[in-house]
Amino acid sequence: MSFSSKIFVRGLATSAKQWSPIKTVTIIGSGLMGSGIAQVAASTGHKVTVVDQTQDIVDKASASIKKSLSRVVKKKFPDDPKAQQTYIADTMGHLTLQTDAVSAVKSADLVVEAIVENLDVKRKLFATLDEAAPQHTVFASNTSSIPIKDIAVATKRGDRFGGLHFFNPVPMMKLVEVIRIPETSEETYNALEAFGKAVGKKTVQCKDEKGFIVNRLLVPYMVESIRLAERGDASTRDIDVAMKLGAGYPMGPFELLDYVGLDTIKFILDGWHESDPTNPLFQPCESLNKLVKENKFGMKTGEGFYSYDK
Numbered sequence: 001m002s003f004s005s006k007i008f009v010r011g012l013a014t015s016a017k018q019w020s021p022i023k024t025v026t027i028i029g030s031g032l033m034g035s036g037i038a039q040v041a042a043s044t045g046h047k048v049t050v051v052d053q054t055q056d057i058v059d060k061a062s063a064s065i066k067k068s069l070s071r072v073v074k075k076k077f078p079d080d081p082k083a084q085q086t087y088i089a090d091t092m093g094h095l096t097l098q099t100d101a102v103s104a105v106k107s108a109d110l111v112v113e114a115i116v117e118n119l120d121v122k123r124k125l126f127a128t129l130d131e132a133a134p135q136h137t138v139f140a141s142n143t144s145s146i147p148i149k150d151i152a153v154a155t156k157r158g159d160r161f162g163g164l165h166f167f168n169p170v171p172m173m174k175l176v177e178v179i180r181i182p183e184t185s186e187e188t189y190n191a192l193e194a195f196g197k198a199v200g201k202k203t204v205q206c207k208d209e210k211g212f213i214v215n216r217l218l219v220p221y222m223v224e225s226i227r228l229a230e231r232g233d234a235s236t237r238d239i240d241v242a243m244k245l246g247a248g249y250p251m252g253p254f255e256l257l258d259y260v261g262l263d264t265i266k267f268i269l270d271g272w273h274e275s276d277p278t279n280p281l282f283q284p285c286e287s288l289n290k291l292v293k294e295n296k297f298g299m300k301t302g303e304g305f306y307s308y309d310k
């Protein structure tokens with residue numbers, strides 16, 4: 001085979017690899033979001049490896065995925081226990097949970113990061129994975145608020161980097177936002193969008209701007225709800241009832257704040273205030289700061305705007 005045709009074939013092979021659908025996925029972070037993303041990827045036939053820091057954490061993630069699956073199958077296969085068990089067994093059969101991130105990316109087509117919302121920790125992780133993952137592997141972050149470009153700079157694969165922003169709870173929320181940075185190649189964007197659809201979500205595309213689409217609208221709405229209560233215009237309960245019955249929302253803003261986590265919302269708001277200090281929507285919120293200072297993060301700690309049985 002001539003030299004030029006070898007280049008041509010290799011080129012096709014390389015680019016063909018970038019065009020082939022994503023089949024093997026590694027998810028780093030098995031918390032609220034990582035376990036949900038793993039669940040929907042495994043239940044749609046993808047080979048999934050989930051990584052977290054300790055065996056105890058991944059064991060807990062396995063239990064939480066099984067618990068969520070048991071809720072899903074009751075609706076998917078009503079009155080058919082055999083089909084329910086088969087679906088759960090097949091999904092769990094596609095899942096490997098471990099604590100070694102480097103070995104977990106060795107044969108990944110896609111790596112989705114869903115670890116703590118901390119830029120330095122995300123950058124450190126991606127820099128390590130960039131050395132370990134194959135050339136064709138696409139990287140994506142599930143970050144709520146950090147610009148994807150600020151994470152991607154830690155790697156040498158900006159053309160194979162994007163954002164996949166899923167919503168909580170992942171098995172129930174039908175949307176995934178697909179975010180591209182200027183370097184994201186067409187092949188990468190197409191692969192990310194196809195993966196979002198393959199796991200059963202509706203995809204939307206947005207620029208790498210603050211909060212992408214949903215959070216840019218939802219976080220200010222939730223914080224404005226707190227300011228409305230701070231002014232004494234209405235109680236948290238009445239504001240929740242009003243938005244559920246008056247606007248058809250499944251949860252009121254204070255229920256949602258406690259559901260997503262007050263620490264997460266404060267992190268997002270503080271980041272946006274720092275980068276745009278005069279924007280009235282991003283001004284610090286006293287009640288939010290007080291609850292977070294008291295470690296009252298909402299459902300995850302048993303108390304936020306409301307109290308929960310832990």
Ligand SMILES: C[C@H](O)CC(=O)SCCNC(=O)CCNC(=O)[C@H](O)C(C)(C)COP(=O)(O)OP(=O)(O)OC[C@H]1O[C@@H](n2cnc3c(N)ncnc32)[C@H](O)[C@@H]1OP(=O)(O)O
Binds near residue numbers: 069
């Ligand atoms: C900040 C981030 O970056 C971005 C975000 O994520 S912002 C947050 C986005 N998410 C939202 O806005 C969530 C809004 N809330 C909702 O959509 C709904 O309240 C909800 C889907 C969470 C719960 O559904 P709802 O009908 O209100 O109540 P619920 O009785 O808990 O669930 C009904 C059924 O849904 C299914 N379900 C709910 N949660 C589930 C889960 N985690 N796993 C599997 N199935 C679930 C179950 O079948 C459940 O029936 P069951 O209780 O008999 O098992």
Ligand SMILES: NC(=O)c1ccc[n+]([C@@H]2O[C@H](COP(=O)([O-])OP(=O)(O)OC[C@H]3O[C@@H](n4cnc5c(N)ncnc54)[C@H](O)[C@@H]3O)[C@@H](O)[C@H]2O)c1
Binds near residue numbers: 057114166
């Ligand atoms: N909670 C939400 O509603 C929501 C929705 C969409 C996106 N997000 C984003 O998803 C990401 C994860 O959020 P979450 O709510 O699942 O958090 P979480 O705290 O539930 O889970 C984070 C997990 O990452 C693990 N982790 C941290 N550092 C790690 C490392 N270096 N290597 C491996 N694992 C590590 C932690 O042990 C933990 O299990 C964040 O970037 C967040 O902004 C959150």
